[in-house]
Amino acid sequence: MIEIDDTDRALLKALSDDADASAGALGAKLGLSQPATWRRIKRLKEAGAISGTRVQLDAQALGFGxxxxxxxxxxxxxxxxxxxxxxxxxxxxxxxxxxxxxxxxxxxxxxxxxxxxxxxxxxxxxxxxxxxxxxxxxxxxxxxxxxxxxx
Missing domain, CATH: 3.30.70.920 (Lrp/AsnC effector binding domain/regulation of amino acid metabolism (RAM) domain)
Structure with missing residues (x-):
């Protein structure tokens, strides 16, 4: 299990809201520089806390009612x-x-x-x-x- 702090939690929340957000945009939102944000994301991925990103499809909109x-x-x-x-x-x-x-x-x-x-x-x-x-x-x-x- 990885140790995470409040900034990591805020970063994970922001990523779960918008997985496409750039490290720069996330950093601006959290008060971090782009490189610091990128390093945190990389550390979270390497530790397995972030296992990937995916597109959420809307089954109803695609005809699966x-x-x-x-x-x-x-x-x-x-x-x-x-x-x-x-x-x-x-x-x-x-x-x-x-x-x-x-x-x-x-x-x-x-x-x-x-x-x-x-x-x-x-x-x-x-x-x-x-x-x-x-x-x-x-x-x-x-x-x-x-x-x-x-x-």
Whole structure:
């Protein structure tokens, strides 16, 4: 674990708000020089506190109007069966996240589809045919009140 100070926290917050901001712009916002800001960013990246940047796509704007969370219970849970399931489910483009969880289900999937009939197609032709699947539980996303943000 890396030691971070208040300036690092402010820098991480600013980067999470705008990952495209230049070191100069971030430094001006935080009262640091561009080189000092760049060194801090570099140190945070090298320590693994910043693992990368990415573009946040809006599924709705891209025509994916339905998001479903699936709880997946596997029939068998050996190392091989977990690996087989993870490899197969990761190959389905509509599955946005695969989370191995503890509780009522073994996995939690976030699945996007154009509409409910498209989701049904993905469910019947892909997800229900995954190796080891014993049961599924679906929850349709109605609205997202808070998107993931900084820690």
């Amino acid at each position: 339905v998001t479903v969370f699936l709880g997946v219970k596997l029939g068998t849970k050996g190392q091989a069966s977990l690996g087989d399931f993870e490899r197969a489910v990761s190959a389905i483009p509509e599955v946005q996240t695969v989370e191995h969880v503890l509780g009522a289900y073994d996995y939690r999937l976030r699945v996007v589809a154009r509409d409910l009939s498209d989701f049904e197609r993905v469910l019947r032709r892909r997800i229900m045919l995954l190796p080891g699947v014993a049961s599924l539980d679906a929850n349709v996303l109605l609205s997202e009140e808070r998107l993931s943000g900084p820690l």
